[in-house]
Amino acid sequence: MRAWLLKEQDKIENRPLELVKIPDPKPGRKDIIIEVKAVGICRTDLHVAEGDLPMHKSLLILGHEVAGIVREVGSEVGKFQIGDRVGIAWLNSTCGRCEFCLSGRENLCPKASFTGWDVDGGFAELAKISQEFAYALPDDIPFQECAPLMCPGIAGYRSYALTGVGEGMKLGLYGFGITGTYVIQIAQRLGVEVFVVTRSEMNKEEARRLGASWVGGYDDTFPVKLDAAIIFPAVGELVPIALKHIKAGGRLILAPVTMTPIVIEDFNLVWGEREIKSLAHITRGDGDGLIELAKQKRFETRVETFPFEDLLDAMIRVKRGEVNGNAVIIL
Ligand SMILES: [Zn+2]
Numbered sequence: 001m002r003a004w005l006l007k008e009q010d011k012i013e014n015r016p017l018e019l020v021k022i023p024d025p026k027p028g029r030k031d032i033i034i035e036v037k038a039v040g041i042c043r044t045d046l047h048v049a050e051g052d053l054p055m056h057k058s059l060l061i062l063g064h065e066v067a068g069i070v071r072e073v074g075s076e077v078g079k080f081q082i083g084d085r086v087g088i089a090w091l092n093s094t095c096g097r098c099e100f101c102l103s104g105r106e107n108l109c110p111k112a113s114f115t116g117w118d119v120d121g122g123f124a125e126l127a128k129i130s131q132e133f134a135y136a137l138p139d140d141i142p143f144q145e146c147a148p149l150m151c152p153g154i155a156g157y158r159s160y161a162l163t164g165v166g167e168g169m170k171l172g173l174y175g176f177g178i179t180g181t182y183v184i185q186i187a188q189r190l191g192v193e194v195f196v197v198t199r200s201e202m203n204k205e206e207a208r209r210l211g212a213s214w215v216g217g218y219d220d221t222f223p224v225k226l227d228a229a230i231i232f233p234a235v236g237e238l239v240p241i242a243l244k245h246i247k248a249g250g251r252l253i254l255a256p257v258t259m260t261p262i263v264i265e266d267f268n269l270v271w272g273e274r275e276i277k278s279l280a281h282i283t284r285g286d287g288d289g290l291i292e293l294a295k296q297k298r299f300e301t302r303v304e305t306f307p308f309e310d311l312l313d314a315m316i317r318v319k320r321g322e323v324n325g326n327a328v329i330i331l
């Protein structure tokens with residue numbers, strides 16, 4: 001098969017990925033081999049390629065927003081058949097035995113492995129995954145829209161779920177990137193009002209179009225007190241600002257994987273049982289929940305597609321913020 005291999009981490013402009021021919025992956029007893037039809041490019045791919053995240057495997061295939069068709073199954077696979085539409089997400093395996101795995105918190109499993117980081121991902125013609133960690137994809141959603149469901153979609157689902165908000169409540173979003181577009185659509189379906197602050201005029205427009213009750217910039221003040229809020233930018237200074245707008249008993253979710261320092265000088269900001277919770281990875285339950293919602297009503301998704309051969313150029317454009325919506329490689 002043809003695959004893009006990361007040999008040594010380097011700035012993406014220096015083109016650290018190389019398109020090569022390598023042997024096809026062979027399924028273990030419980031694995032499926034997927035013919036990749038679409039694979040999204042994520043900022044995380046850039047972080048691994050450029051060395052912001054350590055290299056966990058040499059000669060790595062990146063890509064964890066994979067959608068395709070089952071091409072081959074291992075001898076003990078019962079969940080999928082050849083020809084099924086399937087997806088692969090960030091969570092690739094867990095130990096299944098630790099206290100986190102046994103209590104529905106497999107996202108915290110210390111032995112979890114992640115697609116396109118610990119094990120090969122989907123920037124290739126074929127990808128391998130255990131049947132237990134593959135998702136059955138709905139028939140009526142094009143592959144190019146299924147791919148972003150696998151990362152920003154599931155991350156949006158989890159960040160929304162962590163807020164604990166329900167019908168009639170008010171949710172604030174700091175930043176409105178791709179994940180935010182899923183959060184607002186989930187909240188709308190569940191009767192939650194969404195208030196958005198974002199810098200970009202394009203994202204403001206998008207938030208209004210998707211039904212935000214109010215949209216402002218970072219210097220604006222939310223017109224209401226919020227039941228919960230999610231911060232997407234990796235900016236620690238937003239934490240005390242966000243807390244000011246959250247009601248007593250409300251919750252603040254920190255969605256980034258890392259943030260600049262957080263300083264909370266005034267205890268009153270957390271008084272009243274206000275909670276701050278970070279988000280770490282995803283569970284398969286999040287993926288199932290998101291796909292269930294996608295089946296009920298298709299999510300609106302902006303996608304810009306690129307041919308497989310143009311992956312590096314597409315990654316450079318993602319880095320520069322030149323892609324409007326999801327960058328998805330089509331095979
Ligand atoms: Zn991702």
Ligand SMILES: [Zn+2]
Pocket residue numbers: 094095096097098099100101106109110111112
């Ligand atoms: Zn575990």
